[in-house]
Amino acid sequence: MTEIIETENLRKTETVDYWINELLFDKLSIKEYVKSLINPFNVVAGIIVLTGLYFIFLRFTEGLSAVTDSSNLQPWGLFLGVGLFSGVPFSASGFVMGTAVYIFGLKKYKPVVTNAILLGFLGYLFAVIFLMIDLGRPWRIYYPMFLSFGPASVMFLVAWHVALYLSVQAMEFSTSAFEWLGLKPLRKMVIGMTLGLTVAGIMLSTLHQSALGAMFLLAPGKVHPLWWSSYMPWLFLVSSLAAGLVYVILVSKLTQLFMKNRADSNYLSSLDEITLGIGKACSLILFTYVGLRLTSITYENAWGYLNTPYGHWFLIEFIMFAVAPILLFYGVQIKSVGTVQFGALLAMIAILFNRLNTTYITFNWQIPHRELFYWKEVIVVIAVLTIEILVYRWIVNRMPVLRQHPDFIGDEH
Amino acid sequence: MNMNRRNFLKIGGSLLAWGLVGSSSASAGAHSFTGYPDRYGMLSDLTRCIGCRRCEAACNKANNLPPPKTSFEDTSVFNEKRRPYVSDVQSYTAVNRYEANGKTVYRKVQCMHCEEPACVSACLVGALKKSPEGPVTWNEKVCIGCRYCMTACPFYVPAFEYTSAFEPRIQKCFMCYQRITKGVVPACAEACPVEAITFGKRSSLLKLAWTRIWGEPDKYIDHVYGEREAGGTGWMYISGVPFSQLDFPMDIGVTSFPEYTKDFLAMVNLTLVSWPAVFGGIYLMNHKDKTAHEKIKEEQK
Numbered sequence: 001m002t003e004i005i006e007t008e009n010l011r012k013t014e015t016v017d018y019w020i021n022e023l024l025f026d027k028l029s030i031k032e033y034v035k036s037l038i039n040p041f042n043v044v045a046g047i048i049v050l051t052g053l054y055f056i057f058l059r060f061t062e063g064l065s066a067v068t069d070s071s072n073l074q075p076w077g078l079f080l081g082v083g084l085f086s087g088v089p090f091s092a093s094g095f096v097m098g099t100a101v102y103i104f105g106l107k108k109y110k111p112v113v114t115n116a117i118l119l120g121f122l123g124y125l126f127a128v129i130f131l132m133i134d135l136g137r138p139w140r141i142y143y144p145m146f147l148s149f150g151p152a153s154v155m156f157l158v159a160w161h162v163a164l165y166l167s168v169q170a171m172e173f174s175t176s177a178f179e180w181l182g183l184k185p186l187r188k189m190v191i192g193m194t195l196g197l198t199v200a201g202i203m204l205s206t207l208h209q210s211a212l213g214a215m216f217l218l219a220p221g222k223v224h225p226l227w228w229s230s231y232m233p234w235l236f237l238v239s240s241l242a243a244g245l246v247y248v249i250l251v252s253k254l255t256q257l258f259m260k261n262r263a264d265s266n267y268l269s270s271l272d273e274i275t276l277g278i279g280k281a282c283s284l285i286l287f288t289y290v291g292l293r294l295t296s297i298t299y300e301n302a303w304g305y306l307n308t309p310y311g312h313w314f315l316i317e318f319i320m321f322a323v324a325p326i327l328l329f330y331g332v333q334i335k336s337v338g339t340v341q342f343g344a345l346l347a348m349i350a351i352l353f354n355r356l357n358t359t360y361i362t363f364n365w366q367i368p369h370r371e372l373f374y375w376k377e378v379i380v381v382i383a384v385l386t387i388e389i390l391v392y393r394w395i396v397n398r399m400p401v402l403r404q405h406p407d408f409i410g411d412e413h
Numbered sequence: 414m415n416m417n418r419r420n421f422l423k424i425g426g427s428l429l430a431w432g433l434v435g436s437s438s439a440s441a442g443a444h445s446f447t448g449y450p451d452r453y454g455m456l457s458d459l460t461r462c463i464g465c466r467r468c469e470a471a472c473n474k475a476n477n478l479p480p481p482k483t484s485f486e487d488t489s490v491f492n493e494k495r496r497p498y499v500s501d502v503q504s505y506t507a508v509n510r511y512e513a514n515g516k517t518v519y520r521k522v523q524c525m526h527c528e529e530p531a532c533v534s535a536c537l538v539g540a541l542k543k544s545p546e547g548p549v550t551w552n553e554k555v556c557i558g559c560r561y562c563m564t565a566c567p568f569y570v571p572a573f574e575y576t577s578a579f580e581p582r583i584q585k586c587f588m589c590y591q592r593i594t595k596g597v598v599p600a601c602a603e604a605c606p607v608e609a610i611t612f613g614k615r616s617s618l619l620k621l622a623w624t625r626i627w628g629e630p631d632k633y634i635d636h637v638y639g640e641r642e643a644g645g646t647g648w649m650y651i652s653g654v655p656f657s658q659l660d661f662p663m664d665i666g667v668t669s670f671p672e673y674t675k676d677f678l679a680m681v682n683l684t685l686v687s688w689p690a691v692f693g694g695i696y697l698m699n700h701k702d703k704t705a706h707e708k709i710k711e712e713q714k
Contacts (some may be wrong), residue, residue: 031576059578060578061578062576062578063574063575063576063578063583064575065575065576065579068575068590070560070575071575072496072498072500072563072569072571072572072573073496073569075560075561075563075564075573076560076564099692102696103692103695103696103699104695104698104699105696105699134557134559135557135558135559136556136557136558136560136573136574136577136581137556137557137558137581138557138558139525140538140555140556140557141557143538143555143557144537144538147538147555148538148539148540148552148555149538149539150536150537152533152534152671152674152676152678153534153535153536153537153561154535154677154678155535155537155559155561156537156680158679159537189494195693195696198692199688199689199692199693199696202688202692203684203685203688207681207684207685210677211677214674214678215561215564216562216564216675217673217674217677218531218534218535218670218674219563219564219565219567220665220666220673221567221662221665222564222567227609233680235679259585301521314451333680346434347638363564396562397455
């Protein structure tokens with residue numbers, strides 16, 4: 001009898017040890033693990049994060065004016081401009097790749113689909129974190145879901161859809177977490193829901209990606225005419241598809257450079273083909289976007305603004321949008337992965353430029369002497385993005401993201 | 414992938430339910446609205462205003478706002494064009510001075526109390542409401558501080574307490590809602606010594622405005638600002654000089670602002686219903702285990 005209890009106790013301590021050492025500390029002892037953390041990258045990241053956290057603390061004790069330049073004329077600043085309006089389109093990676101693999105059955109892209117979903121999930125999670133920092137009363141963030149409804153608001157739709165989609169992506173990604181934790185029955189259950197989750201992802205994503213543009217339909221005189229258009233929902237949706245794809249191309253490249261030891265050969269060897277394939281699709285999407293953009297400006301009769309300072313600023317953005325698909329197309333034709341990656345980078349900058357211009361830089365263009373941002377705001381943004389990178393690295397270091405878990409190889413879903 | 418028909422229906426059904434919850438409520442409310450009957454409004458006659466700033470002082474007192482930085486009798490404030498932000502002017506309203514057509518004209522600025530307000534359609538928690546009495550009110554108990562109302566307002570009216578970490582409020586003129594419901598005239602209209610501000614039913618104010626214009630066609634320009642702007646506003650103005658010379662926004666059109674997002678919200682239901690069919694269908698076509706050809710071959714064995 002005592003023997004049995006002893007072995008049970010032993011098993012318990014073994015399990016705890018396993019969870020702590022194998023899973024949490026990456027198969028190292030605590031000492032070794034802490035030691036392994038001290039390197040130049042982590043030290044710099046640590047300093048940025050601590051400074052940012054201090055400013056966030058200031059924001060929550062003294063109000064938004066302590067760290068931002070937001071004003072009654074310019075209610076939204078970098079937090080939403082970067083975190084929400086730019087973060088969400090790139091996070092389309094999860095739904096675009098999920099649809100390609102699970103709905104259209106394009107098995108070629110299977111090696112990157114988990115990573116794309118993780119990137120999407122983190123993008124949404126951090127968009128919500130940015131929103132929480134920016135909201136006047138963030139502890140009421142659940143009000144539009146349960147307490148008080150403003151159904152005529154596009155933002156009501158965005159709130160619901162972002163909340164639901166965050167949950168959907170958490171579930172989609174949970175398969176990797178369950179594989180890591182060895183929770184087979186849970187994993188099996190979630191895999192059974194793949195189709196439902198993917199279709200939910202399409203419904204929610206197409207709507208809220210376009211809704212982010214539709215939010216600005218309500219400010220026709222405030223967004224500059226070269227950016228404001230009644231086509232904005234469709235422009236935002238189409239460019240978000242491209243954003244999700246170029247994000248996958250670029251992060252794949254980065255994993256190749258920095259996370260190689262966490263990837264399996266199947267992942268690494270398929271990246272070139274995948275990059276070329278995505279590049280092709282992305283080039284078509286961006287050509288469509290450029291056409292739609294030209295049409296929208298003509299439709300709104302805004303070409304007269306071209307030879308103004310804002311018009312020149314627009315040209316910079318537009319030239320990037322026009323060159324990116326040509327580079328992508330050319331790169332695919334000559335099978336140059338580097339060219340495709342460069343085209344993807346250009347597209348990423350163009351989309352970032354577009355989101356910041358629409359929601360922030362050209363917003364209130366008719367008002368003279370606008371203060372765009374305060375340096376503390378920039379530090380907070382960089383710090384939160386750094387935390388996102390650290391969380392991403394923490395997960396990829398542990399869970400099967402860039403590789404298949406040895407226990408589940410050949411277990412297709 | 415394990416997906417039998419029961420699972421498929423179960424998941425599909427729950428998705429549909431989700432979608433309907435989100436969508437039916439999302440599109441309700443964005444219908445065209447003809448306005449509450451007997452709603453109140455205000456009429457500012459800019460030919461009468463003498464720039465005494467007593468309306469600002471009365472507003473400050475009626476709403477218990479912080480004491481002014483300089484006295485409400487100080488006329489040096491007219492050197493700049495002020496906006497009605499409490500943190501700047503300690504009042505929900507501000508009077509500005511203009512030199513137009515050789516005349517000195519004063520213009521009072523405050524919330525316009527639109528008939529179909531942009532801010533109300535922007536508010537995702539319904540904190541901002543167009544009350545049946547006419548004022549656009551704000552409910553502190555549900556506001557989450559997202560500031561979309563400020564982004565949406567074409568008149569740049571709502572202000573936010575950026576210096577408050579725990580109870581930041583949206584601040585703007587509420588047309589003295591607490592007084593109106595008790596049958597008392599709003600503080601600024603009561604304080605005005607020259608009857609430049611008139612409070613009353615919007616329908617009667619509109620008649621009054623045009624009566625004044627028709628009565629003295631040389632004194633007034635032929636325009637009631639707010640009669641049709643942004644779909645009509647509760648606060649209206651008549652003037653002796655063109656409104657464009659008094660910083661009135663002239664490019665906002667006559668469309669009520671909720672109209673701008675109505676078409677988009679109408680797409681929501683369509684998308685939620687079509688996508689599961691389209692993409693579920695593609696999935697089923699794609700994942701048929703064996704082609705018909707292969708099946709026949711197998712049967713022959």
